[in-house]
Amino acid sequence: MRRITIDPITRLEGHGKIEIFLNDAGEVENSYFQVPELRGFEKFAEGRLAEDMPQITQRICGVCPEAHHMASTKALDDLFHVEPPEPAKKLRELMYSAFYVTDHITHFYILGGPDFIMGPEAPVAERNILGVIAKVGLELGSAVIRTRKQNHHIIHMLAGRAVHPVFGQPGGVSKGLNEEERKEVEQIAKDSVEFARLSLKVFDDIVLKNKEYVDMITSDAYTHRTYYMGLVDKKNKVNFYDGKVRVVDPEGKEFAKYSPRQYLDHVAEHVEPWTYIKFPFLKNVGWKGFVDGKSSGVFRVAPLARLNAADGMATPLAQEAYEKMYATLGGKPVHHTLAMHWARLVETLYAAERLLELSQDPEITSPNIRTIPTATPDEGVGIVEAPRGTLTHHYITDKRGVIKKANLIVATVNNAAAVNMSVNKAARALIKPGREITEGLLNRIEMAWRPYDLCLACASHTLPGRSPVPIYVYDSQGKLINSLSG
Amino acid sequence: MAKLKLALYWAASCGGCEIAQLEIGDKILKLAEAADIVFWPVAIDVKYKDVEAMPAQSIDVCLFNGAIRNSEQEHMAKMLRDKSRVMIAYGSCAYEGGIPGLANLYNRQVIFERVYLETPSTENKDKVMPQTRYQAPEGELVIPEFYDTAKTLRQTVDVDYVIPGCPPEEKTTWLALEALLEGKLPPKGTVITHNVKAVCDDCPRKRDVKRVKKFYRTFEIIPDPEICLLEQGLLCAGIATRGGCGAPCPQANMPCTGCYGPVDGVIDQGAHFISAVASVIDSNEPNEIQKIIDDILDPVGTFYRYSLPDSLLRRARIR
Numbered sequence: 001m002r003r004i005t006i007d008p009i010t011r012l013e014g015h016g017k018i019e020i021f022l023n024d025a026g027e028v029e030n031s032y033f034q035v036p037e038l039r040g041f042e043k044f045a046e047g048r049l050a051e052d053m054p055q056i057t058q059r060i061c062g063v064c065p066e067a068h069h070m071a072s073t074k075a076l077d078d079l080f081h082v083e084p085p086e087p088a089k090k091l092r093e094l095m096y097s098a099f100y101v102t103d104h105i106t107h108f109y110i111l112g113g114p115d116f117i118m119g120p121e122a123p124v125a126e127r128n129i130l131g132v133i134a135k136v137g138l139e140l141g142s143a144v145i146r147t148r149k150q151n152h153h154i155i156h157m158l159a160g161r162a163v164h165p166v167f168g169q170p171g172g173v174s175k176g177l178n179e180e181e182r183k184e185v186e187q188i189a190k191d192s193v194e195f196a197r198l199s200l201k202v203f204d205d206i207v208l209k210n211k212e213y214v215d216m217i218t219s220d221a222y223t224h225r226t227y228y229m230g231l232v233d234k235k236n237k238v239n240f241y242d243g244k245v246r247v248v249d250p251e252g253k254e255f256a257k258y259s260p261r262q263y264l265d266h267v268a269e270h271v272e273p274w275t276y277i278k279f280p281f282l283k284n285v286g287w288k289g290f291v292d293g294k295s296s297g298v299f300r301v302a303p304l305a306r307l308n309a310a311d312g313m314a315t316p317l318a319q320e321a322y323e324k325m326y327a328t329l330g331g332k333p334v335h336h337t338l339a340m341h342w343a344r345l346v347e348t349l350y351a352a353e354r355l356l357e358l359s360q361d362p363e364i365t366s367p368n369i370r371t372i373p374t375a376t377p378d379e380g381v382g383i384v385e386a387p388r389g390t391l392t393h394h395y396i397t398d399k400r401g402v403i404k405k406a407n408l409i410v411a412t413v414n415n416a417a418a419v420n421m422s423v424n425k426a427a428r429a430l431i432k433p434g435r436e437i438t439e440g441l442l443n444r445i446e447m448a449w450r451p452y453d454l455c456l457a458c459a460s461h462t463l464p465g466r467s468p469v470p471i472y473v474y475d476s477q478g479k480l481i482n483s484l485s486g
Numbered sequence: 487m488a489k490l491k492l493a494l495y496w497a498a499s500c501g502g503c504e505i506a507q508l509e510i511g512d513k514i515l516k517l518a519e520a521a522d523i524v525f526w527p528v529a530i531d532v533k534y535k536d537v538e539a540m541p542a543q544s545i546d547v548c549l550f551n552g553a554i555r556n557s558e559q560e561h562m563a564k565m566l567r568d569k570s571r572v573m574i575a576y577g578s579c580a581y582e583g584g585i586p587g588l589a590n591l592y593n594r595q596v597i598f599e600r601v602y603l604e605t606p607s608t609e610n611k612d613k614v615m616p617q618t619r620y621q622a623p624e625g626e627l628v629i630p631e632f633y634d635t636a637k638t639l640r641q642t643v644d645v646d647y648v649i650p651g652c653p654p655e656e657k658t659t660w661l662a663l664e665a666l667l668e669g670k671l672p673p674k675g676t677v678i679t680h681n682v683k684a685v686c687d688d689c690p691r692k693r694d695v696k697r698v699k700k701f702y703r704t705f706e707i708i709p710d711p712e713i714c715l716l717e718q719g720l721l722c723a724g725i726a727t728r729g730g731c732g733a734p735c736p737q738a739n740m741p742c743t744g745c746y747g748p749v750d751g752v753i754d755q756g757a758h759f760i761s762a763v764a765s766v767i768d769s770n771e772p773n774e775i776q777k778i779i780d781d782i783l784d785p786v787g788t789f790y791r792y793s794l795p796d797s798l799l800r801r802a803r804i805r
Binding site: 001003017019021029030032034036037038039040042043044047048049051052055056058059060061062063065076080152156159160161162163164166167169170171174175263264267268269270271272273274275276278280283287370372373394400401402407409 | 505556629653707708734735743786
């Protein structure tokens with residue numbers, strides 16, 4: 001049996017590794033997506049003060065600390081039985097919308113997008129942000145960097161720090177916006193809306209007008225029929241900050257809709273001995289292994305899943321973009337993993353529009369940003385949509401608010417089973433006996449996990465374009481027979 | 487002049503240090519002119535084999551972030567030390583253990599039991615636990631060994647300099663990089679920051695007399711925006727924490743939590759913080775003092791938030 005090892009995959013939360021086993025005929029026998037790291041936050045949260053959790057748990061991920069900060073802060077509202085004043089909720093959502101803009105565009109232009117903009121088998125040296133800038137022009141390239149930076153500036157201004165913010169408290173936030181700052185946010189929001197629209201046009205011109213790409217997006221190698229999960233508002237529109245979790249089945253019918261407090265009735269996690277990551281599944285369907293379909297409890301989260309699980313977008317331009325996506329791809333739900341890139345851009349537009357709405361809200365500069373909790377703390381659950389999916393924080397405390405138990409179901413983890421399946425299916429479809437295993441071919445396998453945005457940092461724009469993932473092919477004796485990186 | 491060869495690596499950390507390195511923004515172009523990045527798993531081709539093949543001392547500077555919590559991280563730290571002329575602990579986790587270092591209050595077994603057996607969402611009737619080596623039907627699968635104790639980089643290899651912070655602020659990162667690029671390196675062991683005094687020295691809040699009758703938790707009061715937070719009874723670590731960050735947390739109305747580590751000359755930041763807190767308690771009555779300190783419910787998480795592995799305490803005893 002031959003073995004192809006991809007180690008390490010670097011662009012995910014923590015370290016990652018993929019093993020692909022080939023049988024003697026040269027066909028894919030199986031593959032494993034392994035996460036070789038654990039830090040144990042669920043344990044060492046015990047004994048900490050509840051109000052410190054937004055700052056402690058965000059150290060799970062420095063790429064999306066805002067998501068943990070927010071899920072944790074909402075869990076504290078629940079735990080201390082306190083309702084934040086409306087302006088505080090709006091400030092949280094404003095900061096969170098700015099965060100979504102920076103996070104999503106980073107993935108599209110720097111991590112996932114180059115595969116499409118440059119082509120899946122383009123020379124490795126061009127398949128990166130530098131190649132992207134050369135192709136789309138320096139003007140757009142600078143706009144990518146500027147938009148990221150400006151939205152980071154909003155986070156810094158409001159939440160204290162751009163990485164690991166500090167403003168979330170039970171019952172509100174520690175800092176508000178003054179009129180001068182508000183005007184600045186409004187201008188950045190306007191620029192971001194324009195930038196998001198432009199990005200959708202780039203996608204249209206480069207991807208959708210190319211039949212080969214559209215065929216690839218809709219091909220079976222990148223398709224899984226699964227359940228989908230996402231947070232929705234009262235009208236079943238996509239919401240990142242608040243609402244109920246809605247799950248739809250592979251036909252798109254509502255399967256469940258639950259409040260944060262009910263999450264244990266719906267989600268459970270499976271353990272495998274060969275990885276530190278757990279595999280969440282729908283409890284009421286059950287764990288049937290790494291398979292798709294209605295009888296398997298495997299579900300997916302993140303941009304496409306959120307759009308599939310909702311009835312639309314809450315802002316007008318994003319709604320237009322949403323309708324266009326489903327019209328083009330043959331209606332809801334869309335099961336094509338690669339369509340996540342498109343869904344991510346629809347969400348970017350929504351985040352920018354929402355940021356603009358909030359920046360123009362008459363209440364947004366109100367100093368009424370905190371309610372001091374007075375009830376005895378006991379138990380709380382907070383759920384937000386992180387860019388990479390539904391994020392759940394659950395704490396139980398003693399009556400003084402000291403954590404006794406903590407449980408966390410982290411966004412990326414929800415997709416763990418689906419990522420395994422996606423890599424496996426793409427590998428089976430692409431690796432065939434007698435077919436040379438080229439770098440381009442292996443990149444097409446990597447394209448099966450990239451849409452999930454398992455990314456860590458967003459740095460490739462400053463660096464020479466070499467493959468971020470080394471791939472070694474070994475024979476059954478463990479002898480290196482081919483190296484396909486760089 | 488030959489370009490500087492730079493390596494960047496991460497161990498038990500969150501990725502925030504990578505984002506912080508990017509936050510130097512436009513200056514990154516200046517860095518690219520003066521230095522070649524030869525290893526940066528997050529962004530460029532990561533061949534462990536390539537690093538192994540590099541001659542000893544062939545990398546000029548390695549910026550290493552993250553604590554040492556498993557066998558792979560220990561191996562990489564030792565290998566990079568061997569290949570690098572200058573080894574820098576970048577960020578709180580490499581420097582002091584950081585927040586993942588709070589796991590030293592427990593050990594591997596109880597952490598595994600909590601994560602894989604006990605958490606209410608876990609369904610694991612057969613009590614399956616991750617195995618370092620596992621024989622799958624198709625072949626052996628290996629993952630690194632998880633240690634009982636998280637260690638700092640200095641407890642693992644010889645370290646030349648420290649860039650503190652969780653994560654380091656942009657200006658701190660650039661201060662260190664500039665010194666490296668210009669070849670103006672400070673004496674070995676230096677913690678590189680703009681300010682060697684405490685965070686209070688950076689903080690614009692007004693300070694007067696610190697006499698505290700009651701310590702408050704952050705959710706209990708809305709502090710005055712202009713007055714020192716410790717004087718208002720919030721346990722602000724600024725008094726026992728190295729400055730240079732610019733005091734962003736107190737300016738967002740939240741206390742400093744101590745991420746820049748101890749001030750010069752102090753070996754245990756938590757002990758320093760405790761003694762500072764003791765000195766502001768406004769009472770001479772043992773019973774009253776006891777009552778005041780009884781309100782401090784999580785001393786480890788408050789005084790040793792980022793520094794438990796590097797402190798004199800190191801970890802809780804394993805029974």
